Amino acid sequence: MTRYPSRLTIIPINDVSGPALRVAVLSPLAWRTPPRHYGPWEQFASLLTEGLVAAGHHVTLFATGDSLTSAELHSTTRRGWSEDESIDAKVAECLHIASVFERADDFDVIHNGFDFLPLTYSDLVSTPVVTxxxxxxxxxxxPVYERYDATTAYVSISDADRHPSLHYAATIHHGIDFGGFAVHPSPGEHLLFFGRIHPDKGTAHAIEVARRCGRRLDIAGIIQDEEYFRTEVEPHVDGDRVRYLGAVDASTRAEVLGGAHALLHLIDFDEPFGYSVVEAMACGTPVIAADRGSMPELITHGRTGFLVRDLAAAVGAIDDVGGLDRAGIADHAARRFTVETMVDRYVEVYRDVIGDRP
Structure with a gap:
C-alpha cells in the first residue's frame, strides 16, 4: 500500500459540522488513482478522497494497488486494466466492486464513483450508497439507475446532465486542486486542444479553427478513436502548424494548459463536465467552447471565455479572448471550483442520507 501526505487543507465553509464519517470511496479500475494522464473518474475519486481525509474523515479508497493516497487503500488488482493487458477488465471489476460491499458494515456511507454496476449491490446492504x-x-x-432511484442517492456533476426520469440529492461541480495550477507568466499565441481524441471532443473542429486563424494548434490527449485520428487528425499533424503532444501527465499539465492563447473545446456532444475547461481557467487561459452540455455552467461568457454556436463564431472569438484578464479568469475559477467546496457539499449529502436511514 502506497500513501502520500495530502496537500489539501480544508476549511469548512458550509454547515457540515458533526462527527468524522467513515467513508468508502469506490474508484474505477481503468487507470491508477490518481491517473498518470487521462482518467477523469479516477481523478475525481482521488480529489474527493484527499479532500475528505484533509477534512478529518476516515476514508478507505477502493482502487488499484498502485494508487497513491493518504487514505487507507484497499485493492483487489495491482494495476488498471487499461495499463496492463494481462488483466481481464470484467473479472477485475466484479471482484473490486464486491470487495467494498463485503465490508459495508465498516462504513457510514459508500460513495460510488464507478457508474451503474455497483447499484446492483446496494439493496443487499444497510449502508447508504451515494452515486x-x-x-x-x-x-x-x-433502467439500472431507475431501478435504484428510490433507495440510493444520486449526485449529478452538472445541471445539464440530469436525466428527467431520475431524482437527485444534489448537483455538485467537480473541484480541482488549485495548488497545481498558476497563471502562466508568458503565454504564447498558439491554440490548444486538450482531451481525448474522439469525434465527440471536436479535435478536427479545433484544427479547422486554427487553420482559419493562421495560428498553431497543439493537441494533447490520448487517442480514443484510432480511425478518427488516422483520417481526421493525423494528416494535419506536421510538427509545425499542428503538433501532437501525446498524453500529458500531471507534471506538465499546467505548463501546457497555461501556455496557450486559448483552449478550444468545440465538443460535438453534451458534455457532463470537463476537467480541462476548469483547469485551463485555473491557469488563466480563456476557453472557447461549444454552447452545449455543461459549458454554460462552467464558462462565464465574456469573462472567462466565450460560448459559440459554430466554427465561424469560434474563429471570431480568437482575437476577443486576448482582451480578457487572465488573472481575473484564474481568480474567478478559484472561487467556484475548489476541492473544499466540493467536499463540503458531498459531506452534506452524506449526512442527509445517513440521517434518512432507519
Whole structure:
C-alpha cells in the first residue's frame, strides 16, 4: 500500500459540522488513482478522497494497488486494466466492486464513483450508497439507475446532465486542486486542444479553427478513436502548424494548459463536465467552447471565455479572448471550483442520507 501526505487543507465553509464519517470511496479500475494522464473518474475519486481525509474523515479508497493516497487503500488488482493487458477488465471489476460491499458494515456511507454496476449491490446492504453520475454512455444503462432511484442517492456533476426520469440529492461541480495550477507568466499565441481524441471532443473542429486563424494548434490527449485520428487528425499533424503532444501527465499539465492563447473545446456532444475547461481557467487561459452540455455552467461568457454556436463564431472569438484578464479568469475559477467546496457539499449529502436511514 502506497500513501502520500495530502496537500489539501480544508476549511469548512458550509454547515457540515458533526462527527468524522467513515467513508468508502469506490474508484474505477481503468487507470491508477490518481491517473498518470487521462482518467477523469479516477481523478475525481482521488480529489474527493484527499479532500475528505484533509477534512478529518476516515476514508478507505477502493482502487488499484498502485494508487497513491493518504487514505487507507484497499485493492483487489495491482494495476488498471487499461495499463496492463494481462488483466481481464470484467473479472477485475466484479471482484473490486464486491470487495467494498463485503465490508459495508465498516462504513457510514459508500460513495460510488464507478457508474451503474455497483447499484446492483446496494439493496443487499444497510449502508447508504451515494452515486456520482459522470454522464450516461447510453440510454440503455438508464433502467439500472431507475431501478435504484428510490433507495440510493444520486449526485449529478452538472445541471445539464440530469436525466428527467431520475431524482437527485444534489448537483455538485467537480473541484480541482488549485495548488497545481498558476497563471502562466508568458503565454504564447498558439491554440490548444486538450482531451481525448474522439469525434465527440471536436479535435478536427479545433484544427479547422486554427487553420482559419493562421495560428498553431497543439493537441494533447490520448487517442480514443484510432480511425478518427488516422483520417481526421493525423494528416494535419506536421510538427509545425499542428503538433501532437501525446498524453500529458500531471507534471506538465499546467505548463501546457497555461501556455496557450486559448483552449478550444468545440465538443460535438453534451458534455457532463470537463476537467480541462476548469483547469485551463485555473491557469488563466480563456476557453472557447461549444454552447452545449455543461459549458454554460462552467464558462462565464465574456469573462472567462466565450460560448459559440459554430466554427465561424469560434474563429471570431480568437482575437476577443486576448482582451480578457487572465488573472481575473484564474481568480474567478478559484472561487467556484475548489476541492473544499466540493467536499463540503458531498459531506452534506452524506449526512442527509445517513440521517434518512432507519
Amino acid at each position: 456520482t453520475i459522470h454522464g450516461f454512455s447510453s440510454e440503455r444503462i438508464v
